[in-house]
Amino acid sequence: MKNVEKYARGYFMPPETSLKWTQKEYMTEAPTWCSVDLRDGNQALIVPMNLEEKLEYFRMLVEIGFKEIEVGFPAASETEFVFLRTLIEQELIPDDVTIQVLTQSREHIIRKTFEALKGAKKAVVHLYNSTSVAQREQVFRKSKQEIIDIAVEGAKLLQRCAEETEGNFQFQYSPESFTGTEIDFALEVCNSVLGVWRPTADNPVIINLPATVSMSMPHVYASQIEYMSEHLNFREHVILSLHPHNDRGTGVADAELGVLAGAQRVEGTLFGNGERTGNVDIVTLALNLYSHGIDPKLNFENIPAIISVYERLTKMRVSERHPYGGELVFTAFSGSHQDAIAKGMKWREEKAPGTWSVPYLLIDPKDIGREYEGDIIRINSQSGKGGIGYVLQLKYGLDLPAKMRENFGYFVKNVSDHRQKELMPDEIYDIFQKEYVNIQTPVEFIKYRSTDHEDFQTIVTIRTGNEVKEIEGAGNGRLDAISNALQTSLSISYTDLIYKEHALETGSKSQAVSYIGITASDGSLYWGCGIDVDIMISSVKALFSAVNQFIRIKNSSS
Ligand SMILES: CC(=O)SCCNC(=O)CCNC(=O)[C@H](O)C(C)(C)COP(=O)(O)OP(=O)(O)OC[C@H]1O[C@@H](n2cnc3c(N)ncnc32)[C@H](O)[C@@H]1OP(=O)(O)O
Numbered sequence: 001m002k003n004v005e006k007y008a009r010g011y012f013m014p015p016e017t018s019l020k021w022t023q024k025e026y027m028t029e030a031p032t033w034c035s036v037d038l039r040d041g042n043q044a045l046i047v048p049m050n051l052e053e054k055l056e057y058f059r060m061l062v063e064i065g066f067k068e069i070e071v072g073f074p075a076a077s078e079t080e081f082v083f084l085r086t087l088i089e090q091e092l093i094p095d096d097v098t099i100q101v102l103t104q105s106r107e108h109i110i111r112k113t114f115e116a117l118k119g120a121k122k123a124v125v126h127l128y129n130s131t132s133v134a135q136r137e138q139v140f141r142k143s144k145q146e147i148i149d150i151a152v153e154g155a156k157l158l159q160r161c162a163e164e165t166e167g168n169f170q171f172q173y174s175p176e177s178f179t180g181t182e183i184d185f186a187l188e189v190c191n192s193v194l195g196v197w198r199p200t201a202d203n204p205v206i207i208n209l210p211a212t213v214s215m216s217m218p219h220v221y222a223s224q225i226e227y228m229s230e231h232l233n234f235r236e237h238v239i240l241s242l243h244p245h246n247d248r249g250t251g252v253a254d255a256e257l258g259v260l261a262g263a264q265r266v267e268g269t270l271f272g273n274g275e276r277t278g279n280v281d282i283v284t285l286a287l288n289l290y291s292h293g294i295d296p297k298l299n300f301e302n303i304p305a306i307i308s309v310y311e312r313l314t315k316m317r318v319s320e321r322h323p324y325g326g327e328l329v330f331t332a333f334s335g336s337h338q339d340a341i342a343k344g345m346k347w348r349e350e351k352a353p354g355t356w357s358v359p360y361l362l363i364d365p366k367d368i369g370r371e372y373e374g375d376i377i378r379i380n381s382q383s384g385k386g387g388i389g390y391v392l393q394l395k396y397g398l399d400l401p402a403k404m405r406e407n408f409g410y411f412v413k414n415v416s417d418h419r420q421k422e423l424m425p426d427e428i429y430d431i432f433q434k435e436y437v438n439i440q441t442p443v444e445f446i447k448y449r450s451t452d453h454e455d456f457q458t459i460v461t462i463r464t465g466n467e468v469k470e471i472e473g474a475g476n477g478r479l480d481a482i483s484n485a486l487q488t489s490l491s492i493s494y495t496d497l498i499y500k501e502h503a504l505e506t507g508s509k510s511q512a513v514s515y516i517g518i519t520a521s522d523g524s525l526y527w528g529c530g531i532d533v534d535i536m537i538s539s540v541k542a543l544f545s546a547v548n549q550f551i552r553i554k555n556s557s558s
């Protein structure tokens with residue numbers, strides 16, 4: 001691309017890095033989560049949420065288990081102000097939940113914020129000002145010292161307002177645009193604010209280091225976090241927090257590496273709603289932890305319900321490929337994936353039901369409220385016998401013999417290819433029924449009776465066209481006898497009867513299902529299936545179905 005030179009810029013790598021975090025394999029426990037859906041998420045919506053919507057969203061966040069929730073920017077609008085007042089006055093904030101509000105470092109904004117906070121039992125007041133080179137030069141047109149002064153003046157005013165206002169307040173400071181700030185300057189600003197607030201064990205302060213715009217690879221952000229963690233004053237009384245955005249698509253990696261590098265807290269939103277490409281997605285972060293066997297301390301056991309509320313209130317959409325939440329993320333259309341998943345599910349059921357290692361599926365979809373049926377394996381022209389057999393078994397209880405599954409599999413994918421569409425389970429079942437089950441043309445089975453039990457001598461009544469006749473055969477079993485009768489009377493021959501049967505529960509009724517494969521002299525296999533309450537009749541019907549397949553195909557090719 002021709003304009004590439006204009007993006008050659010530095011990354012503010014810290015002057016020293018110990019990279020100790022690179023030795024860690026993963027987190028050992030969940031960080032403290034803070035949802036910023038109602039602030040950063042909300043401020044990025046085409047139409048920010050109204051009072052009712054914010055209240056409903058807040059209730060959902062509480063139900064999910066968030067203990068820290070940034071509820072808004074009270075000085076931004078009447079809705080924001082009234083929402084906070086409603087939460088406080090109507091005592092809608094559970095005792096174990098701390099609300100948080102954001103304010104610029106400007107006197108009238110801070111004062112308005114505290115006006116909205118009056119009576120809050122427990123609230124974090126979050127102060128920010130931009131510290132980046134670009135914002136200093138272009139937006140604020142201020143020197144480094146003047147930028148420090150904005151932060152320090154704001155920090156002092158927060159202290160005064162907190163003293164004057166009824167309620168319990170904790171402080172948070174964000175050097176906004178941290179990732180575009182020289183690291184030692186960011187450290188200097190944060191330490192200046194800490195110098196004002198002087199955190200203690202009883203009164204810790206949150207220092208939040210946002211990737212306001214994500215500008216580097218995640219290891220650079222993590223190195224910056226490590227450096228800040230090691231050089232911040234009052235570190236033991238500082239809760240180090242992350243606030244990644246997703247401009248480079250690395251919000252999750254930034255958060256995970258940032259936590260390894262020393263952060264204790266992560267701010268983010270559900271499904272990553274937020275400015276531009278969004279905030280870091282807490283659903284993904286939490287379920288990544290879960291996939292490593294670490295309790296995320298958030299409840300995403302019913303993701304479909306959460307998505308439905310989220311989409312209704314934000315008017316945003318969770319994309320089909322969104323980690324964990326997306327409609328297609330547990331779905332395999334392709335044959336080899338389906339085959340491995342179907343085998344893996346069976347293996348797990350038989351060998352290790354308490355564990356999860358099914359190929360291609362990071363977690364058990366059921367754990368987050370997704371169904372196997374219709375979710376995991378879906379059928380189109382890329383599908384294979386394993387997946388098609390799995391659908392028939394899961395949805396209709398039909399456990400086809402391996403070779404029949406292959407035969408049916410090729411048939412189904414051809415149908416999908418020609419129709420250029422996905423086939424739903426009921427369509428697959430229809431095809432199966434039409435092609436294989438109780439096929440009665442050109443030869444219809446009417447009844448059979450035994451005449452001699454020694455060699456299973458059997459008389460079978462059949463109809464071909466308008467003609468009803470009896471045919472007779474003997475064999476080493478009843479089915480063999482009927483098969484011999486058919487071969488002689490119809491002048492056909494085949495070998496190798498493949499046979500399988502099982503019970504089939506349909507509603508409250510139990511039926512028998514039989515599958516029969518016959519091999520023609522040229523080696524081709526023909527399949528039939530019979531379903532009947534009588535197991536013997538089901539096998540005869542399966543045989544007739546296979547023979548009819550054989551005759552139909554033979555006739556159509558001659
Ligand atoms: C990275 C983030 O997401 S930060 C959060 C951003 N969220 C929002 O902005 C949503 C809510 N904001 C609002 O409703 C409005 O911006 C308000 C009500 C807060 C302020 O509105 P206004 O006063 O009309 O103006 P505006 O936001 O444009 O402010 C610009 C002025 O504030 C200054 N300013 C902006 N941010 C800050 C800050 N954090 N601290 C101090 N001053 C700031 C700018 O330098 C500019 O100063 P100037 O007037 O001297 O040029």
Ligand SMILES: CC(C)C(=O)C(=O)O
Nearest residue numbers: 128174176210212243
């Ligand atoms: C206010 C800060 C934390 C912010 O939203 C950002 O930098 O993205």
